[in-house]
Amino acid sequence: MPSAAVVGGGPVGCLAALGLAHRGFAVTIYESRPAPISSSNGSAAGPSGSTARARSINLAISTRGISGLRAVAPALPGKMDLADMVLDGAVPMRARMIHTGHEQNSQAYSADGECINSVSRTHLNDLLLQQAESHPSVTVCYGHRLKRADFDKGEKARKGKAPADAEGECELMFGVDGQESPSVVSADLVLGCDGINSAVRDQLARTISFDFARSYIDSLYVELSMPAKLDAAGQPDFALDPHHLHIWPRHDYMLIALPNPDHTFTCTLFAPAGIFEEHLSGREKTLAFFEDKFPDALPLMGRDAVARDIAERRPSPLASVRCRPYHYKGRVLLLGDSSHAMLPFYGQGLNCGFEDVRVLLELIDRHAEEEEMPRPTAPAPTSRTHSRSDSGVSMSSRAPSPRALKPHAVSGAHPSTQALERALAEYSATRHDDLVAICDLAQNNYYEMCSRVVSRTYLLRKHFDTLLMRVLPAGWWSSLYAMVTFSNLGYAAVMRREERQRRIVSNVAIASGVGLAAAAGVGLARASRFWAQRA
Ligand code: FAD
Structure with a gap:
């Protein structure tokens, strides 16, 4: 059974781990944060009770994310699949609500009533971690931070250039919480799902010729909240219409609010660094700014809470990452934010990360299948499997259904080394244009959300x-x-x-x-x- 090390137990890492486990890999997820308290191997329980607490943003999940969740495993009759479980804890948003001066204007997302879904990052990540932990072929090691990697260890050992003690192709060294000496492990396949500051990516850059760029924009963001209000019967209720993504566009900056199932909203203020320095330093200035620019939102958020949160929370930077190639031989692949962190203005970062997983699994399944059943004629154009057709696209019919999963995913037979190598090479060659395109679209959408929507x-x-x-x-x-x-x-x-x-x-x-x-x-x-x- 080949072994896979998934570095990073964020949403993309967990989904990829589940997909590989269903395809016959023995998978270990290495996550740098401490275990959540509820975790089955939570001996190193962290104070937060969640691995994702450090970035408690809620996220909008839409078609690509849902297709990715459905692509990993066959659906069991009468059971909820991963996508159903995620959507169960989501609030659907059918439109944008644009708050200009004193007016509100609803702009539907789709002519067919389709919606995007607000989910809590914490809920999503914890759910996926629980699913991974309960899979017999997946082990989760918390408190493990990747320090170094040698992706040629097996090859060197075969050539007598390294001690032949490693069982897999790659050797990884982790710093472990509460342990002085590092932990050294081996694996046949390494997936770098360790986010925007990826250590796997750094190690890959030391191994091959690698294009990499990280760029920051001048805007920063800070998260605020809007509590539930009490209705006439004293029950908690949403302070704003919950089926909208609320936007207060103000040209250079904007405030947005996404609903949570507990009747609160998570609000995010995006603004240039200069605004934070000039107008959001100190209680008086902050409240004057909100009274002037967001007069309808301020009373709903609470004056004291806004002043306190702005004073206590350090605004975070916004960056995008571009790199190429995404793979090394049949041994290493970068997925999710590690390979294409993007600005959050199209709500696609995670959707795209889940799509990465779907595209990878489809390629693995196809190459494994082709190897088992060699055909005399050339195979149909590859990489186009993920909807490259430019025209006549039925928007919803493209989401692959779990029933369309290839025999490999269902039987749990693992792909050969050659099939894996071909799948990874094809992923790198064909995914790049799509990733560059969405990073560009995400960048352009900032302007649209701040200004163009009005x-x-x-x-x-x-x-x-x-x-x-x-x-x-x-x-x-x-x-x-x-x-x-x-x-x-x-x-x-x-x-x-x-x-x-x-x-x-x-x-x-x-x-x-x-x-x-x-x-x-x-x-x-x-x-x-x-x-x-x-x-
Ligand atoms: P991450 O979520 O960053 O997970 C990486 C994991 O790797 C973490 O758990 C980390 O602890 C671990 N790790 C890091 N380094 C190491 C190491 N050396 N060793 C071991 N483990 C390590 N996307 C959407 O689709 N919709 C949205 O609405 C949306 N809104 C957003 C709003 C904001 C403000 C921001 C900032 C982002 C938003 N995104 C959205 C993007 C989304 O959050 C990311 O694309 C997504 O979290 C990427 O998932 P990931 O698993 O690749 O990386």
Whole structure:
């Protein structure tokens, strides 16, 4: 049985571990944080009771995330699958609520009633960790922080260049909480799921020629909260409509609020560093800023709570990561934020990370299957399995159903080394354009959320998209947001398709403009003839 070390027990690491366990790997997750108190091997229980407490943001999960959750394992009859379990604790949001000055304006996300789902990061991560811990082929080691890795250890041992004590291809060294000496382990496959500051990525960069860039934007974010209000019967109720993602766009900065199942909202203020320094230092200034800019939100959040939270919480930076390649031989692969941390403005970071897992598992299944059943003819174009088609996409039909899982996932037979090597190489070669595309889209969406959502051109285009989506046959036209959020179409194909649609819209606008100008010209000519005749 091949062994896999998943470095990072965040949501992407847990999902990838479950997917590999279903494909015959003996998986160990190494997570640097202490174990949650509820964990079955929680001897090193941390004070927080959760591995994810350090970033207690709630997240919006949509189609790509849900497809990723469904891709790991076959559904058991009558049992909830992973996606059902996650959605069970989520609050669906059907629209954005734009809070301008004194007005509220609801903008539906989809013409077909599709929604995004607000889930607590803590709940999601703990749920996935519990699922991983209860799988017989997965072990979770908390308090393990990766320090060093040698991804050629097995090869060196075979060539007599290293002691032949390692059982796997790679050797990993972890610092362990409460232990002086490091722990050295080996594994055949290493998945780097250790987030934006990935140590696996650092080690990969020491092994191969590796492109890497991390860029920060000037804006920072801080999390605030909006408590539940009490209804007439004294029961807790939401202070705002819970089925909306609330946005207070203010051009250079914005406040957003996502609902939680306990009737509270988690609010996030995104603003340039200068705003934090100038307007959010000290109680008086902070309250004056909120009274001026977010007068309707402040009383709901509570003046004291806002002043206290702004004073106590250090704003966090926002960065994106780009790198290439994502793999090394059949032994190492980067998934999730370690390979493509992005700005949070499209709500796609985790959705994309879960999609990484789905794409990887599909490639592993296909290469394993092709190896077992060699065909005389060339296989169909690869990598296109994750919806590369640029047109005629039915937005919801692309989500793979668990019943579509390949025999490997169902039987638990593991892929050969060669099949794995081909799958990882293909992942690196074909996933890059999609990851670059979503990082770009996420960056552009900051401007859209802060400003464009209230501009006339934006609203006109939104109405035009909605109209065409209603009148044209399914899949002929789709808004950029719907393609990103409610489909599994590759992100790069989404960008190409949007570019084509944008050209059509501007041609229609030009044609209408020319038509109107021509009509006006004819009208003017007739009018002047008429007045000339009368004169
Ligand atoms: P992480 O969640 O960062 O997990 C990495 C894990 O690795 C952690 O548990 C960490 O402790 C562990 N680790 C780190 N280093 C080591 C080491 N050396 N050894 C062992 N373990 C290690 N995404 C969405 O899809 N929708 C949203 O609405 C959304 N909103 C967001 C809002 C904000 C403000 C931010 C900042 C992000 C948002 N995201 C959203 C992005 C999302 O949070 C990330 O994309 C997602 O958490 C990435 O998951 P991951 O498992 O790859 O990494």
